[in-house]
Amino acid sequence: MLLAAFDWHSLFFMFFALLTCGFAVAMLFSDNVVHMAFYLILSLGASAGLFFLAGAEFVGAMQLMIYVGGTLVLLIFGVMLTAQSRFISMKTRSGEWVMALVLGGSLLFLLLTAAFRVEDWRDGNPNAADIGIAESKTTTQIGMGFTGVRVDRLDAPEDSTLVPGMSGYLLPFVIVSVHLLVVLVGAAYMARTKRRATSTGAAA
Amino acid sequence: MAEFFHTTCSLPTPLAYLVAAIIHCVLIIHVVAVGALIFIWLERKVSGRIQDRLGPTRVGGAFGWLQTLADGIKLIAKEDITPKDADWMLFKAAPYVGFAASYCAYIALPFSDGWVAQHMNTAVFFILAVLGIEVFSPILAGYASGSKWSLFGAMREAAQVVSYEVPLGMCVVVPCMICGTLNLVTIGNQQAGLFTNWLAFNDPFTFVVAVVYFTCATASVNRAPFDLAEAESELVAGFHTEYSGLRWSFFFMAEYGSMFLVSGLAAILFFGGWNGPIPIFQVLGWSESDGVLLYLARLGGCLNFLLKGTIGVVVMMWVRWTLPRLRIDQVMTTCLKYCVPIAAFGFLGALFWQVNELPTSNDLPGIGINRFEARESWVIEADQQRASRAAAVTPSPSDVPIGPIGSVEFDRVEALVMTGGAR
Amino acid sequence: MIGISPVSVSHYLVVGAVLFVVGAICMATKRNALGVLMGVELVLNGANLNFIAFGSKYLRAESLGLDGQLIALFVIVLAAAEAAVALAIALNFYNNHATIDVDQASELKG
Numbered sequence: 215m216l217l218a219a220f221d222w223h224s225l226f227f228m229f230f231a232l233l234t235c236g237f238a239v240a241m242l243f244s245d246n247v248v249h250m251a252f253y254l255i256l257s258l259g260a261s262a263g264l265f266f267l268a269g270a271e272f273v274g275a276m277q278l279m280i281y282v283g284g285t286l287v288l289l290i291f292g293v294m295l296t297a298q299s300r301f302i303s304m305k306t307r308s309g310e311w312v313m314a315l316v317l318g319g320s321l322l323f324l325l326l327t328a329a330f331r332v333e334d335w336r337d338g339n340p341n342a343a344d345i346g347i348a349e350s351k352t353t354t355q356i357g358m359g360f361t362g363v364r365v366d367r368l369d370a371p372e373d374s375t376l377v378p379g380m381s382g383y384l385l386p387f388v389i390v391s392v393h394l395l396v397v398l399v400g401a402a403y404m405a406r407t408k409r410r411a412t413s414t415g416a417a418a
Numbered sequence: 419m420a421e422f423f424h425t426t427c428s429l430p431t432p433l434a435y436l437v438a439a440i441i442h443c444v445l446i447i448h449v450v451a452v453g454a455l456i457f458i459w460l461e462r463k464v465s466g467r468i469q470d471r472l473g474p475t476r477v478g479g480a481f482g483w484l485q486t487l488a489d490g491i492k493l494i495a496k497e498d499i500t501p502k503d504a505d506w507m508l509f510k511a512a513p514y515v516g517f518a519a520s521y522c523a524y525i526a527l528p529f530s531d532g533w534v535a536q537h538m539n540t541a542v543f544f545i546l547a548v549l550g551i552e553v554f555s556p557i558l559a560g561y562a563s564g565s566k567w568s569l570f571g572a573m574r575e576a577a578q579v580v581s582y583e584v585p586l587g588m589c590v591v592v593p594c595m596i597c598g599t600l601n602l603v604t605i606g607n608q609q610a611g612l613f614t615n616w617l618a619f620n621d622p623f624t625f626v627v628a629v630v631y632f633t634c635a636t637a638s639v640n641r642a643p644f645d646l647a648e649a650e651s652e653l654v655a656g657f658h659t660e661y662s663g664l665r666w667s668f669f670f671m672a673e674y675g676s677m678f679l680v681s682g683l684a685a686i687l688f689f690g691g692w693n694g695p696i697p698i699f700q701v702l703g704w705s706e707s708d709g710v711l712l713y714l715a716r717l718g719g720c721l722n723f724l725l726k727g728t729i730g731v732v733v734m735m736w737v738r739w740t741l742p743r744l745r746i747d748q749v750m751t752t753c754l755k756y757c758v759p760i761a762a763f764g765f766l767g768a769l770f771w772q773v774n775e776l777p778t779s780n781d782l783p784g785i786g787i788n789r790f791e792a793r794e795s796w797v798i799e800a801d802q803q804r805a806s807r808a809a810a811v812t813p814s815p816s817d818v819p820i821g822p823i824g825s826v827e828f829d830r831v832e833a834l835v836m837t838g839g840a841r
Numbered sequence: 842m843i844g845i846s847p848v849s850v851s852h853y854l855v856v857g858a859v860l861f862v863v864g865a866i867c868m869a870t871k872r873n874a875l876g877v878l879m880g881v882e883l884v885l886n887g888a889n890l891n892f893i894a895f896g897s898k899y900l901r902a903e904s905l906g907l908d909g910q911l912i913a914l915f916v917i918v919l920a921a922a923e924a925a926v927a928l929a930i931a932l933n934f935y936n937n938h939a940t941i942d943v944d945q946a947s948e949l950k951g
Contacts, residue, residue, distance in 0.1 A: 221432070221847065222432060222435055223847070223848060223899075224847065224848050227848045227852065231852070231855075231856045234856055234859075234860065235856060235859045235860070235863075238859065238860055238863040238864070238883055239859075239863060241863070241867065241879065241883075242863050242866055242867050242870075246505075247873050247875055247876055248505065248508065248561060248562075249505075249507065249508070250871075250876055250879055251875075251879065252507075252508060252511070252558065254879050254882065254883070255554060257860075257883070257886075258882070258886055259551070261856075261860070261886055261889075261890060264853070264856065264890060264893075265890075265893050265913075267848075267899075268853065268893050268894060268897035268899060268900060269897050269898060269899045270893045270896070270897065270909075270910050270913070271538060271539055271540045271544075272539075272540050272543070272910065272914075273889075273893060273910050273913045273914060273917075275540050275543040275544045275547045276543075276547075276914060276917055277889075277917060278544075278547035278548060278550070278551060279543065279546060279547035279550055280917050280918065280921050281882075281886075281917055281920065281921070282547075282550070282551055283547060283550025283551055283553070283583070284550070284580070284583075284921060285882070285920060285921045285924045285925075286554075286882075287553060287554075287557070287576055287580055288924060288925065288928055289875065289878065289879065289882075289924060289928065290554075290557055290576070291576060291928075292875055292878075292928045292931060292932060293875050294557075294561055294569075294572075294573070295932065295935075296875065296931070296932070296935045296941045297561075304871075304872040304873050304876075304942060306870045306871065306872060310869070310870050311870060313869075314866045314869045314870045315866065317866075317869075318862045318863075318865060318866040318869075319862075321862050321865065322858060322859065322862040325854075325858035325861065325862065326855060326858055328854075329851045329854035329855055329858060330851050334901070334903075335849060335850040335851045335854065335901070336849055336850075336851050337847075337849055351539050352539075352907060352910065353539050353540055353600055355907055356907060356910060356911060356914070359907055359911050360911070364907070383911055383915075386915065390915055390918055390919065393919075393922060394918060394921070394922050397922040397925060397926055398922070398925055400926065400929075401925040401926050401928070401929040402929075404926075404929040404930070404933055405928070405929040405932045405933065
C-alpha cells in the first residue's frame with residue numbers, strides 16, 4: 215500500500231535538502247550581494263532543519279542562534295556598510311565561470327560517487343523509529359562532554375588506553391573560548407574607525 | 419495527539435501525523451493572529467486610559483471590540499505600493515520573514531502541562547534562536563525600501579537587537595541552571611505548588627534577573643522605550659515607512675506575536691508558567707487524575723498561562739505609554755553598562771546560591787513539590803507509552819530501556835571527577 | 842519520493858557535497874570580498890552537515906556518537922570567529938582602498 219510506505223521523515227528530508235541546495239545554488243548565480251546574503255540566510259536556516267531531522271537538536275538551535283542570528287547579521291552589516299551602487303552587483307567574467315563550473319562539477323562528481331561507495335553508509339538505520347525519546351536527549355551529555363566527562367561513554371571503553379568516560383573536550387573548549395575572545399577583541403580593534411585622525415590630519 | 423488519531427480514529431500513521439500537525443498549526447496561528455487582534459485593541463484602550471481618553475468606543479459595541487477587525491478590513495482594501503527604488507524581491511519577502519520567525523517560535527512554547535506543539539529538549543534555546551532570526555525582517559525591509567529613513571531604522575534595529583541578545587541569553591540561563599534542563603515543560607512543572615515555588619522568588623538574585631530579563635525582552639521586541647527602529651518623531655516610521663496595506667500589518671502581527679512570546683517565556687521561566695499562585699487543581703487532585711478532570715486541570719493551567727502572558731503584554735504597554743523614548747546611545751548604555759553586568763552578577767549570585775545549597779523558597783513547608791522530583795517525567799512517560807505500544811503490536815515483552823534520564827548516573831560521574839580523571 | 846526511505850548517511854553526504862562545491866565555486870568566482878566570505882560559510886556548513894550525519898543515531902546504527910555533534914559545535918564557533926576577522930579585514934580594505942573588489946587587492950604582487 216502506498217500510504218503504508220509513506221514516511222514523513224524522508225519527505226521532510228527531501229524538503230529541507232532541496233531548500234538548502236536550491237538556495238545555495240541561487241546564491242551562487244546571484245550577482246547582487248544583498249540577494250546573496252538573503253539566500254545564504256535561507257540556505258543555512260534550512261540546513262538547521264536537516265540538523266533537527268538528524269536528531270541533533272542542540273546543534274540545530276546553535277546553528278540558528280550563532281550562525282544565522284549572529285554571524286549572518288554581522289555579514290549583512292558588512293554588506294550594508296559597503297553597499298555602494300557600484301559594488302552591489304559585480305559581474306564575473308564568463309571564462310572564470312566556465313573554469314569554476316567545470317572544476318566544481320568534477321569535484322561534485324567525485325564527492326557524489328564517494329558518498330554512495332561505502333555500503334555501510336547507503337542504508338539508513340532500519341530501527342530508527344525505535345529510538346526512544348530518552349535516548350535522543352543529548353543536551354546534558356553535550357554539556358558534560360564540554361566539561362571533560364563523557365557520560366555517554368561510561369559503559370563503552372572502546373579504547374583500552376582511555377579511562378572510560380574520560381575522552382571529553384575540556385581543553386579544546388577552553389582553547390576555543392579564549393580564541394574566540396581574542397579574535398573578537400582583535401576584530402573590534404581592527405574595524406574601529408580611524409578615519410577621523412587621518413582626515414583631520416589631511417585637512418590640516 | 420498523533421497517537422490519539424492513530425488508535426481512536428484508526429487513521430493510518432502518516433495521515434494521523436498530518437491531521438495532528440494541521441491541528442497544532444491552526445491553533446498556533448490563532449494564538450498569533452487573534453492574539454494580535456486583541457492586543458492591538460487592548461493597546462488602544464490602555465493608551466487611551468493612560469492619556470485620559472476613552473480609546474475606541476464605536477465599532478462593535480460600547481468598548482469598540484471590533485475596532486481592529488475594521489482596521490484589518492481597511493488594510494486589506496488598501497493598495498499595496500512598492501517604491502520605485504525598492505529592491506523588489508526583498509521588499510516583498512521581508513514582512514513574511516518576521517512573521518514566520520515569530521510564528522515558528524511558538525512551536526516550542528508550552529501553553530499548559532504537556533500542551534505544546536513539539537516537545538523539545540532544547541525549547542528555551544530554540545525560542546531564543548528563532549527570535550534572533552526575526553531581526554532580519556526589519557533589516558531587509560529597511561534596506562530594500564531604498565529610503566533613508568528605513569535604512570536608519572534598520573541599522574539601529576540591528577545594533578540594538580544583537581546587543582540585547584547577550585543579556586537576554588544570560589538571564590535565560592539562570593532558570594535553566596536552577597532546573598537543570600532546557601525543556602520548558604519541565605521548567606514549568608518544577609514550579610508547581612504555592613507561588614513561593616516560582617523561580618523569581620527562588621532567591622534574591624533570580625528576582626533581579628527576572629526584572630532584567632523583562633527589560634531586555636522589551637528591548638529585543640522593539641517596544642518603547644526602546645523602539646528606535648520606528649521612532650515616529652525622528653524617522654517617520656522607521657523600517658516600515660514605505661510599506662502599506664496588508665504587508666504592513668504583517669510587521670504588526672509579528673511584533674504582537676513576539677511580545678506575547680517573550681511575556682509567555684517570562685511567565686514560564688520566572689513566574690510559574692501554568693501553575694497558579696495557589697495550586698487549586700493539585701489540592702483537588704485533578705492534576706493527578708486522568709480523563710476529563712485532568713483535561714480540565716490543564717485547561718485551567720492554559721488559562722492561567724494566557725493570563726500571565728497577557729499581564730506581561732499589558733505591562734509592556736504601560737511602560738510604552740509612560741516612559742519617553744531613549745536615544746540610541748542611551749539604549750546602548752542601558753544594555754552594555756547596566757543590563758549585561760547586572761545579568762552577569764545575577765547569574766553568579768544564583769550559581770553561588772545553588773552551589774552552597776543556601777535555603778530557597780522551595781524548601782518552605784506547605785503545599786509544593788520537591789523541584790527535582792518533577793524533572794524530566796515526560797520523557798519517562800513518553801518512553802513508557804512507546805514501550806506499551808510496541809508491546810501491543812508484538813506480543814513479546816519489549817526490552818525498550820526506560821531509565822532515569824535527568825540523573826545521568828551522577829554517582830559514577832562524581833567519582834570520576836573527584837579522582838581527578840577529568841581532562 | 843515515497844520509495845526513498847529510510848534516509849541514510851549517503852543522502853546527507855550528497856547535500857553536504859553540494860554545499861561544499863557551491864561554496865568553493867563561490868569563493869573562486871565572486872569578486873566581492875563579502876561574497877567570498879559567504880562561500881567560506883557554505884563550505885563550513887557542508888562539512889558540518891557531514892559531521893552531524895555521521896554522528897546521528899537515526900541514520901546509522903553504528904554512529905560516531907556524540908563526537909559528531911561536539912565537533913560541529915566547535916566548527917560553528919570557529920566559523921563565527923572567522924567571520925568576525927574576515928569582516929574586519931574587508932571593512933579595513935574598504936576604508937583604505939574605497940573598493941570591495943578582491944581583484945583590486947594587488948599591492949603585494951611582486
